[in-house]
Amino acid sequence: MLKFAIKNLLSRSVRSFLCLMGLTIAIAGMVGLFSIAGGLEETVSQTFGKISGIVAMQPGAPIPLFSRIPRAWGAEIKDVPGVAIVNPEIWSRVNLIEGKPVISPPRFLFGTDLPTRLELKHGIYREAIYEGRFLTLEDRGTLNTVISRQIAEQHEKQIGDQIEVNGQTMNIVGLYESGSILLDVAIILDIEVVREITRFDPESVSCFYIEQSGEIGNDELVEKIKDQFRGRELASWQPTALALANSSNTNLLQDFITAIDDALKGNTPTEKNSASKAGQGDSKAAISDLKIEKTEAESAESALEVRSASDWGERLDTFTADLDIFLGLMTGIGVLIAMLSIINTMLMSVMERVVDFGILKANGWSDRDVMLLITAESSLLGVLGGVLGGILGLIAIAVVNWKFASQVHLYASPGLLLFGVVFSTLLGVLGGLYPAIWTTRMTPIDAIRRG
Template sequence: MSFLKFILKNPFRRKNSAILAIVGIAIGIIVIVALGGITEGLINTFEDTIHAGGADFTVSGKETGDSAYGTNTISSNWTEKIANVSGVDEAFPIYVVLTSVGDDYMNTLIGIDPNGTALADISMKEGRIFEDNSSEAILGEIYAEDNNYSVGDTIDIDRQEFKVVGIYQTGDQNMAGGVFTSISKVGDLMDDEDSISNIYVKVNKGEDPQTVADRIDSQYGDNITTVTSVMEMTQMADMLNMLQASTWAISLLAIVVGGLGIINTMLMSVFERTREIGVLKAVGWSNGKILTMIVGESLVITIVSAIIGSLIGFVACTLLGPLIGMEPLFTPKIFIQAFAIAIVVGIIGGIYPALKAVRLPPTEALRYE
């Protein structure tokens, strides 16, 4: 039997000890992978939200309300006021409502000027953009696929018939399941032509979006609020840092707990194999080879734990995440971190027992019963 096969098989000669060690370390890896996926998913969702559209930032109502964005709707005349602020290139209002769409009792309907769709970060997959103030709509690719709609079909929106003139795609998963039409038509449907939900704002080339947003706040901050990526990142930084710190804290805990577990397992292995180690030394095995064998066996256990823990963490998060409203995102970095921790635990957990084995005098080891 080769030296490598010897190392791979040895840890599983004592199955109960090996299984307990693997379970203990795998639990830590599961938590690391799950927390990593959730953290990355939250960051990704957050960035998708604040960068929604080609807009540099958005303007919304100041007070909490019952609109689709959780704020009060604002008067449509705010669009002109915002457009006239120095540094603003374009300002397009949107009106987001929840209403009956097709067979859905409640779905997201987004009204916008056809010329402002570029700021909503959507691109046409099929068909064309709707015309202003027409009974035409474009559907998100997810909504269209789920409900078997295609260009040329008709769809009922709030009990009125609209023609599907296009299918759009977007990087925003929330919008991918929605429907766009002219903002004037949404105003008609809601019998509220003077209200809007938000305003998408694009600044002039060379302007700093945060500076323009601050300018708007200084003029109109008592009535409206601006939402920029810089502001949102500042507000969210503490929460994201806490999540990432938690991941690293649990990683450290996994190293400590896993290291103690593997040390105990390998010490028991050395104790039970004292005579075997003496025989190996007697037949010419060097101290370096004995040390490599023990550390190698420790690494085998921790790497198996990393594989099992990573798979369980990935599957559990993927299946359970959507049920609790979370979309985990798994990047190579998460799994690299998990395996790096497993390797560190394996090395740390194997060195002390290996040194104990190396220090065993061959003559005493051979007499051991």
């Protein structure tokens, strides 16, 4: 049966080849599209696998770049049981390197507090140094910097060279390579130097990197830090927050928005003052109000968002789940076209061989035998299409990863490739099912007469 099916396909080689190519391209496209989500998962998993500490930042901010929190809160975090070291960080986007605009891949100025950074047991960038040295206390207040291998190779720099970033000439003292495209984007400097270059608010930082003492687990420590700042006032990050961050009128705008919010809630300044005076005259009411305030404080959201590696992973799972839905819809278009191509190819093949099938049935072939033959032919196309599509997808992924190594990382897991082959085979079976059923409905005499 299998040899007969192969012979039939080869007898119509052009039509079979075109059908096979349509299915191959559809499966290759599916592998390529889903490798985007796979690459994102692998990159983030690889990245946060290197980060043993936790990060405290502004609620709602997607990454530390957009976060703004009070600098003084670092001392309070340090006093939380289970916290060993608190390292303040400032992140800012790089706009120009060597006088050329930086668009893609993005680059960032990373300002870190050197005394606390050097105390960390596990410093990601410090441990990734492959040439030169990491920053020391002597580099405070200087334009000495450590950059990634990607940045150095892109701008043809090495140890001892100078690099112009956002109009500032910096001295390269070290090169690092972490192996993650999410980490190999930083130009590392003393935090106060970055603050001065970017005119960052003197009383704020982007985030705090927290190293644990090991006394308690990560989840418990995260909750303790959140509880420390529960009920505090710190606006959640909004898309417009970055533009307003350095505005001299930020406080006025915040006051204006707060006033609007109070007005919508019906809490006018007069009502607040009246409630305060009334409370002074009634001790029982004051105690009741105190209990209410305490309950509200306990249930209030924390002014800090504290994330561990597992938290980032959960956020990524949510994002990739949505991404997979979108990619699935995009892939569905190509798969539908491929399936219609198989149905068309098999139907034309069957119609051309109506007499052959009639003669076979007249010589003892059952309807089941005819269906098996046609299904075997379409299944072969499906299997070959899946295998060739997987190979073509892997080649395309390798080319993209090589050509855009610093910008994107695609990854097709063995499970994805296996799914591609199985799915393609299933498409082949379904594509040949209708022509097979159509053929079995004819009697041998009808088939011969039709021919």
